[in-house]
Amino acid sequence: KGPDPDLVAIAERMATVKHKILVLSGKGGVGKSTISAQLSFALAALDFQVGLLDIDICGPSIPKMLGLEGQEIHQSNLGWSPVYVESNLGVMSIGFMLPNPDEAVIWRGPRKNGLIKQFLKDVYWGELDVLVVDAPPGTSDEHISIVQCLQATGLDGAIIVTTPQQVSLIDVRKEVSFCKKVGVPVLGVVENMSGLAQPLSDFRFTKITEAGEQNDVTEWVLQYMRDKAPELLNLIASSEVFDSSGGGAAKMCREMGVPFLGKVPLDPQLCRAAEEGRSCFVDGQCTASAPALRSIIEKL
């Protein structure tokens, strides 16, 4: 039996892509797409030629997070062309192919695997320094297929995103074992939504009266700070939201012998940037989370 023609075609297509990074998570909703999107923005800002491939077929959120909703992909004689945010940041997602963003994609395994292979085979990326692949959550058939396809072309490794709660960490352990079993190096684990952090000036303040009434006193507090100590307004206030007594992702990484890349706080400014399809790194707009994300990227 000769080599798999799909794998040969994928290897040919990927020959112009220097590095491939898979972004994984054990659960949905932990911020995998957010991290994939911001990582791509950051790498592009560093002048790398970047591709972002969204194969989270059942919940493609990448077009929105990159500000590309409603865009369509075009086909040329070279293949499917990615949609470009900037000349050095191209994006491909199933989201571009759905006529209606509200439509549920209910596809069985073989069809999903077929589409993933097609993405890898038919998208014309041109010369890329890095291809970031946003995978679906969990460890399913699709993951084995993705890994097999990418390994044939040299996969650098995987970043695993989790939240600090035990329930999420249990799934990350499965994710790490999956990587070990299929021979994918774990580049590191990111603990996302690790505490809440934002400038003090973005908080709302409520006074609860003896009668139990809630009064919004935000303007009074802010005015007091402006008058008495304006430097307080720029402080980043943070708070542990989830129980981290178990040591969180850092401890799990030590136990499993994989690198810990760092913590990213739950940051309403980052959530807004993601909703509006913006990079969190421009104009110091995500003061609480952008430095954390930057330090993670420096470790890669």
Ligand code: ADP
């Ligand atoms: P996943 O890809 O793991 O399903 P998403 O990246 O879609 O998760 O994130 C789920 C939601 O949480 C999105 O609305 C996103 O904007 C928000 N989010 C993710 N990480 C953060 C964070 N660190 N701070 C604030 N909001 C976040």
